[in-house]
Amino acid sequence: MIVLGETEVPNVAAEGAASLVEQCLIDEGKVISVYLIKGLYRVAREWQEKGENSSARRIYSFIAGLHERSPQIKCAEIAQSTAALASIAGTEEKFLEAEQLYIRAIALCLDHLGEHHPVSAEILHEYAVLLRRLHLTTEANVVDLRADEVCHLPLPGPNKLKSVS
DSSP states (O other): OEEETTEEEOOHHHHOHHHHHHHTOTTTTOOOOHHHHHHHHHHHHHHHHTTOHHHHHHHHHHHHHHHHHOTTOOOHHHHHHHHHHHHHHHHTTOHHHHHHHHHHHHHHHHHHTOTTSHHHHHHHHHHHHHHHHTTOHHHHHHHHHHHHHHHHSOOOOOOOOOOOO
């Protein structure tokens, strides 16, 4: 067990990550744990930061493909993994693939997170960078403006009533 503050949390690595994966099988109609997706995403980011794009791509591809296998799974990491695949494709100068993946990532953001989410703005900005690399400055400026609008949209939340004295 690991102690975080006053709470004990099981050490998944020590107690067997394999059993966790077995419990979260998609093929048997079970929903994969969002926590597992978040953990896999972190691992992929670490691989990418180390320059191990091949390993990162495999994990990102698995996460990005979850939407087709289980459409009920909706989390930021699916869109972020798709955008990371686009980023890798861009660094490899596979620009058509990168653009298609960014467009898919943006669509996933709108579907999973809504247009007001900071991840949506982040991915729009990344797409604008790709457009600039392709010398599509006008289009990139439009996408950047949209991303800036997204950043300034109010976050959804419960309606707050003003107290009347």
